[in-house]
Amino acid sequence: MRIQRGYTRHAEGSVLIEFGDTRVLCAASVDEKVPAFLKDRNRGWVTAEYGMLPRATGTRTEREAARGRQSGRTQEIQRLIGRSLRAVTDLERLGARTIQIDCDVIQADGGTRTASITGGFVALHDAVSRLLLAGAIAESPILDYVAAVSVGMHGGVPVLDLDYAEDAACDTDMNVVMTGSGAFVEIQGTAEGRPFTRGDMNALVDLAEHGIRELIGRQRAALGAV
Amino acid sequence: MRIQRGYTRHAEGSVLIEFGDTRVLCAASVDEKVPAFLKDRNRGWVTAEYGMLPRATGTRTEREAARGRQSGRTQEIQRLIGRSLRAVTDLERLGARTIQIDCDVIQADGGTRTASITGGFVALHDAVSRLLLAGAIAESPILDYVAAVSVGMHGGVPVLDLDYAEDAACDTDMNVVMTGSGAFVEIQGTAEGRPFTRGDMNALVDLAEHGIRELIGRQRAALGAV
Amino acid sequence: MRIQRGYTRHAEGSVLIEFGDTRVLCAASVDEKVPAFLKDRNRGWVTAEYGMLPRATGTRTEREAARGRQSGRTQEIQRLIGRSLRAVTDLERLGARTIQIDCDVIQADGGTRTASITGGFVALHDAVSRLLLAGAIAESPILDYVAAVSVGMHGGVPVLDLDYAEDAACDTDMNVVMTGSGAFVEIQGTAEGRPFTRGDMNALVDLAEHGIRELIGRQRAALGAV
Amino acid sequence: MRIQRGYTRHAEGSVLIEFGDTRVLCAASVDEKVPAFLKDRNRGWVTAEYGMLPRATGTRTEREAARGRQSGRTQEIQRLIGRSLRAVTDLERLGARTIQIDCDVIQADGGTRTASITGGFVALHDAVSRLLLAGAIAESPILDYVAAVSVGMHGGVPVLDLDYAEDAACDTDMNVVMTGSGAFVEIQGTAEGRPFTRGDMNALVDLAEHGIRELIGRQRAALGAV
Amino acid sequence: MRIQRGYTRHAEGSVLIEFGDTRVLCAASVDEKVPAFLKDRNRGWVTAEYGMLPRATGTRTEREAARGRQSGRTQEIQRLIGRSLRAVTDLERLGARTIQIDCDVIQADGGTRTASITGGFVALHDAVSRLLLAGAIAESPILDYVAAVSVGMHGGVPVLDLDYAEDAACDTDMNVVMTGSGAFVEIQGTAEGRPFTRGDMNALVDLAEHGIRELIGRQRAALGAV
C-alpha cells in the first residue's frame, strides 16, 4: 500500500493511492459555494464523484460519459465515499464552501471503493490544510481520521484486501469504514453466494478493524511527511 | 404489519405490504427471456425495480420519469432488493426465464426498502407457485424465506422499524436482510450522525434478528392462508 | 364506479377512482410557487402528470423512469388532464400557487385518461377546500364540475366505458370532457379502423353526455359525503 | 393555399404546402423495413415525424435536438399525422415496408398540424406512385384522400384556418381530419377559454367539412397536374 | 450560387443560400441577453446552430431531436460557423445582446458547412442592419466580410465546391474560411485517403482563395441589392 501526495499540480489535494494493483487518483477541489439545499445555512458540504478509466479493467468498460449516464454501481460508490468523509467533518467549521473529492480509478484490481475513501481522506486533509494556511477557516473541521477496507470469506477463511480474482470467488464481501478512534461509519456486508452467519460477520469485522488501524497508520505517516 | 396477496389482477404475484403508514405494492412478472449476460447458460434471473409515487411523501417528490432518470438512491434500493431475492433463489432450477419484481411505494413513512424486500418475497413466491402449477418448472427454485427490517439507534436506544420522524433523528440506521434459517444476506449500517461502536452494532443486529423472525412468521401465515 | 377520498394521508387531495377494473390514484399537491411563464402575473396554475405502474397492464410495460423518458402517449394524456381541470378553474382566484395533480394507474382496463380527469377533479376540489379552510384564498376558484368518459362504436353500436378488450376491437374511440353545466371542454374522436360518419359522432356524443351527467352525480355525492 | 410537388430532389415524395403564411415541407421516405412490432406480419407501416425550424416562429423557439428531447406538443402532433395517414392506407397492400413522412415547418402562422396532414398525404401519394411504377406493389394501398383543417370560434363566430393572432384569441379550437368520401378520421375540439356548446360544435364541424372538401379539390388538382 | 434575402418573414435576417444542389436556410435572431459567461462584461455574442432536415440527404438521416442528441459532426459544424462569424464581429460594439444564427439544410449535396458560413454572414448582416436602423447600436460591429468554400483533391486535381459524389471519392478535403481583406479565419484540411503534401496544400489554398473572393462578390451584390 502506497500513498503519494501532490500527484497532480492543480488540485487543492491530489493523492495517488495504490493497494496491490489497484491505483486511484483522489483530487480535492475547493469551491466557494454550497449546494442549493444548504443555502443560507452557514455550513459547508463534502461530496464525492467516482469514475473508472475505460481500460482500468481487464476488459474495456464502456465510458459512462459516452453512454450518457452513470451506472447504479458508480452512484452507490460515490454516495458511500461522500457519506464516509462527511462523517469525520464538522460542516459548520468548514464554512459555506464545498470540497469535492474526485476519485478516478487508473487501474482496478478489487477494493476501489475502499481505496477511494482512504485516499480521499488524505486529499480532503490537504485541501483543508490549505484553507487553514490561507486563513479562510480558523479551526480544522476534520474531527478524526477515516479509512476503509474490504474483507471477505474466501473458502471459509476471512481474507483482507481481496484482489479481483479472490473477490469474484468469495462468498461474502464486506466493506467497513472506521474512524481513527475505532468507531464505525459504515458496514456493508453482502452474501455473494451462501448467506453468512453471525460468527462470519464477527470474524470479518475483527479483521477489518485490524486492517483499518494499519491504514490509518499509513495515512498519519503520509500526512506527517510534509 | 399487513400482507395482502392478489392486490391487483394482472401480475403473476401482486402483494400490498403495509408497515405502519408505509404501503408498498410489489408485483412479480414472469418473462420467458433472460438478460443478455445469461444467454445460453440455462439459468434464470430475478431482478427488481423500485419507484415512489410523487406524493407518497410529505412534500411532493419530482417524478423520475419526468426528470428523465432514476436517482442514485432508487438505483441503490433496487439493486439491494434484487440481490436479496436472488440469495434465496436457485437460478438453475428457475430455468431460462426472468422474474421481475416491481416495488412501488404508494405511501412512505420510513422503511420502504425493507418493506419492498419482505413483500417482494411473497410476490416472487406467488409467481413461482404459478409456474409450478403450470408445470413450467418441476421443483421450486425458492430455497428459503427472506425478509428485511430497518433498525436504528434513537437517543442511544436500539429501535425497530423507525417511522420517518424517528429515522431523520436517529444516529445510526441499519438495514438487515436475513433468511428463514437465520443467516444474513445483507447488513448495511450507516452512521447518520455520530459513528457507532461495536456494541451498538451488536445490539442493532440482535434486534433485527428478532424482528425478521417475526416478519417471516407473517410471510408464512400469508402464504399458508391460500 | 367508486370514488374514495383520503386514500393516502400526505397529499392535500388523495382520491382512488375505480371504473370497472381500472383503478387510478389521483393526488393533489399544493405548491406555493408558479411556473416561470406566470412570474409576477398574480395568477396560479393547475397541471397534471400521469403514470402507469409497470404491471398495471396485462403484460409488463417498461418503467418510464428506467427508460429515461415519458412516452408520447403519457405526455398527450397529462396535457389533456391539465387542460380539462384548468377549464373549470379561475386561475386568478387561485392566487400565485400551483396545484399539481398526479394520476397514477394502479390497474388498467381501458379508460385511464377519463378516470384520471374525473378523479383528479375530486382531488383538486379537496386541495382547494383546504386552502379555503386555511384562509389562503377567499373564494373558491372552482367554477364548475368536470368529468370525462370514453365511448366507442363496437360492432356498429355506441358503447360507454369500454373495457380493454372492447377498446381494442372498436372502430371509433371518443373521449369527451364536459362540465357540470353541460358544456364541452374537450372532444377527441379517433377512427381506429373505419372512418366514422357525422351520425356516428352524434350518437357517441349523446351517449357521452348521458354518462358524464351520471359521473358528475357521483362526484357530487362523494364530495357531499364529508 | 398552394401545394408544390417535387420541392426537393432526394425524397420519394417532397411537397411544400402553404396555408397563408404557414409553410410546411413534407417529405416521404420509403424504407424497406418495418418496425419490430410488425415483424413477420406481412404488412407495412406509415408513420410521421414533425419538427419546426427554430425561427419558423415570431420569437425563436429552442431547437429540440439541442434540448435533447421532443416536446409533448411535437409528439402529439406527429402521432396525429401518422394516425390520419394510416386511416386511408391499406397496410397489407403496402407490403412489408415503411413510409416515413417528415413534416418540417419552415414558417408558422397557425394550422401547422393540419397543413402537415394535408401536404403529407400528397407526399405519401407520390411515394406510393413510385412504388407502383417500379412494380414494387401491384395495387395502390391508398384507399381515399385525406385532409385536415383547423377551425375556431372567434368572438362567437366560427372561423376557418385561423392565423396565429386569431388562434391565440379564440375560445375554441378544433382540428378535423376527413376523407375524400366525407367520413371523419379525427375530431379534436378544445375549449381554450369558455367551454363550448353542442351548437358550437355542430357549427364548427359544418365549417370544417366545407373547408376540407375544398382542400381535397386542391390535392386532386395538384396530383392531376403531373 | 444564389443568395435570397428575406426568405421567411419572422427572423431578423433570413437567407436562403444555394450552392449547386445544396440549399441552406440561415436565420438570424436577436436576443437581448448574453450567455452566463459574458454576464456584466458589456459585450455581445454571436453563435450558431446547425441542423439537417431528415430527408435533405439521399437516404433518410435519423432526426436528431428524436434520437435525443446532436451528433459530433453537428456540434463540430456549429462551433465552426460560430467562430467564423465572431471573427469578423466586434463584440463590444454589438452590446450586451446575442445574435443566434440557425443554419438548417433543406437539401444537401456537399459543402453544407461552408454554405452555412457564407449565407449565415448575410443573415447576420441583415440582423445588424435592423439594429442600426432601430438605433439600438451606433456603429456596425461587422468588421469585414467572411465566406467559406470547400476544396478537395479529386484524382490528383484540386477541385472547388465538390458535390457529394466527388466529395466521397476525394483524397483530401479542405474547408477554408477567409475574410474580405483576404486573411484566414480557419483552415481545416483532412486527408480522407492518402496523406497530402505541402504542395497539395498550397494548391488547395490558392484555389480556395480564388473561390472565396468570388463568393464575397456575391455577398456584396446581394447586400447591395436592397
Added chain:
Amino acid sequence: MRIQRGYTRHAEGSVLIEFGDTRVLCAASVDEKVPAFLKDRNRGWVTAEYGMLPRATGTRTEREAARGRQSGRTQEIQRLIGRSLRAVTDLERLGARTIQIDCDVIQADGGTRTASITGGFVALHDAVSRLLLAGAIAESPILDYVAAVSVGMHGGVPVLDLDYAEDAACDTDMNVVMTGSGAFVEIQGTAEGRPFTRGDMNALVDLAEHGIRELIGRQRAALGAV
C-alpha cells in the same frame, strides 16, 4: 517530452505521454468485433475516445458522465484522434477487429489533443505488436508513424507547444498531424483573435513540421527501447 510504455497492466497498449505539464494516458484495447457499418466487409476499425479528469484543469471541470453527455469539444477531439490514427493504418490488414484508443487527460496544460495523437500512436503500435506476436495478423497494418503538434502565433512570433497561458493569449492556434514520411493528415488553423495571413500560415506549418519530426524521433526511440 516523455513517453512511458506499459503504464497500466490490463490494456493491450498503455502509454503515458507528458508534454510539459500535460499528461495523457493512452490505452489501446483490442476488440474482436467491428462496428455495424463494417459488418461482413472483412476489414477492421480504429477509433478513439477522449476524456479529461475533472481536476486535470486549473479549476474543476464538470464530469461529463455526471452531466450526461460529452461536450462538442470532446467529440471534436476524439473524432480527430480516430481519423489521424486510421490515416496510417491499413484496415484490411487489421482484419475484422476494432482497436479502441482511450485518451484520458490526467493533467492539462495545453496541447492535450496533439499529445493524445502522439501517445495514442504508440499505444496502437503496442496493441498491433501483440496481435502480430500472437499470430492473429500476418503483416503489420501500420503503414507509417504519425504524430501531432500544436503551434501558435504569440505576439507575432510562431511558437511550438504552447502551454495553457500562452494558448489563451495567442492570435492563431494550429494543430498539425503529420506522418513519418512528412505528409499531412490534418491541418487545423484557427484565428482566435486577428485573422492570419498566408505568410503566418506558412511559418506555422514550417515550425510544426520541424516539431513533428522531433516527436517521431521520440516515438521511434520509445518503441525501439523494448
